Amino acid sequence: MKLYLAPMEGITGHVFRTVYHRHYGGADRYFTPFISHRDFTARERADVLPENNRNLELVPQILTNHADEFLEIAHKLKEGYGYEEVDLNLGCPSPTVAPKNRGAGFLRVPDELRVFLDEVFSKSDVRISVKTRTGYEDHEGFERLVELYNDYPLTELIVHPRCREDYYARPVNKEAFSVAYEKSRHALCYNGDVYSAPEAKATLAQFPVEALMCGRGILRDPGLFDRIREGGGDNRKNSGELCCENAPENGKAVNREKQLKAFVRDLYAAYSGELSGEKDVLFKMKELYFYLSESYEKGDKLLKKIRKCQRGSDFLSVLNESGAYGYKY
Numbered sequence: 001m002k003l004y005l006a007p008m009e010g011i012t013g014h015v016f017r018t019v020y021h022r023h024y025g026g027a028d029r030y031f032t033p034f035i036s037h038r039d040f041t042a043r044e045r046a047d048v049l050p051e052n053n054r055n056l057e058l059v060p061q062i063l064t065n066h067a068d069e070f071l072e073i074a075h076k077l078k079e080g081y082g083y084e085e086v087d088l089n090l091g092c093p094s095p096t097v098a099p100k101n102r103g104a105g106f107l108r109v110p111d112e113l114r115v116f117l118d119e120v121f122s123k124s125d126v127r128i129s130v131k132t133r134t135g136y137e138d139h140e141g142f143e144r145l146v147e148l149y150n151d152y153p154l155t156e157l158i159v160h161p162r163c164r165e166d167y168y169a170r171p172v173n174k175e176a177f178s179v180a181y182e183k184s185r186h187a188l189c190y191n192g193d194v195y196s197a198p199e200a201k202a203t204l205a206q207f208p209v210e211a212l213m214c215g216r217g218i219l220r221d222p223g224l225f226d227r228i229r230e231g232g233g234d235n236r237k238n239s240g241e242l243c244c245e246n247a248p249e250n251g252k253a254v255n256r257e258k259q260l261k262a263f264v265r266d267l268y269a270a271y272s273g274e275l276s277g278e279k280d281v282l283f284k285m286k287e288l289y290f291y292l293s294e295s296y297e298k299g300d301k302l303l304k305k306i307r308k309c310q311r312g313s314d315f316l317s318v319l320n321e322s323g324a325y326g327y328k329y
Ligand SMILES: Cc1cc2nc3c(=O)[nH]c(=O)nc-3n(C[C@H](O)[C@H](O)[C@H](O)COP(=O)(O)O)c2cc1C
Pocket: 006, 007, 008, 009, 010, 011, 032, 033, 034, 061, 089, 091, 092, 131, 160, 168, 191, 192, 193, 194, 213, 214, 215, 216, 217
């Protein structure tokens, strides 16, 4: 079973991915947040540059409902940047995307999706995976979609079992996932609301799939993949020192709180080198702590304190004292 980091626009770009991969066991595969321009924006270009993604397996993700645009972007990714595989986004629920039949919006026009996939698969010179939700308004038509996907040689089918109307907050629908589990002929990846090693274990016991993708779970607790790899044991606080087999210091005892602080410090430094001003770097850290504060017993208090920071130095001193907020692991 493989572990994938979910693409998250604005968060899991190359800076986050590479720093995360250095400090933790990392993911077996990473996916870029979606690319949607024929002429890459500066952000899109920087995100796929091989020199910004050393030592990790990366699949660029494309969002479009125009086959010619998909083919042009995929070809450019192959010829210009060396990518042999891309992922198609059929999950984005955003009001600027889905109502135009892109992302999750493409799922409500399956006949158009078929025409798109016919053209893309007959002309593409790269391998293609699909990351899909299980419907637009509801999950009723998902079986038909799974059958549709069965007609094409996808490398894998990543299923986030929510419909578009569920956005990110309504509960995942495991029954909808079971339709893919029973009917799909493709290698399957489960994605959605896995926040702890026991939850990962239970999900994989119910659906022994080829891969598990986590997004917010890793932002809340960057050590989650290491713990899943250790065997899905529980998440209780450890005594401070333990062995993470796949951690960078292979075989050595790792203090998880120290590891987290070193990761965040490095991430702060990497964003400082990448972004134009301290304010932008602080914005990134505040965005991350919306999730990461969940790693602390008094996470609400820590988040408040982080949100008040006006200077990078304020942030770094809150980070230094963050143990006082009760690190959970
Ligand atoms: C802020 C944010 C940005 C996201 N951006 C993307 C994206 O660019 N492409 C994509 O396929 N999914 C995107 N997603 C969805 C995630 O990849 C994932 O499917 C979803 O968060 C459910 O997984 P999780 O519960 O493990 O986070 C995004 C989610 C969030 C919260």
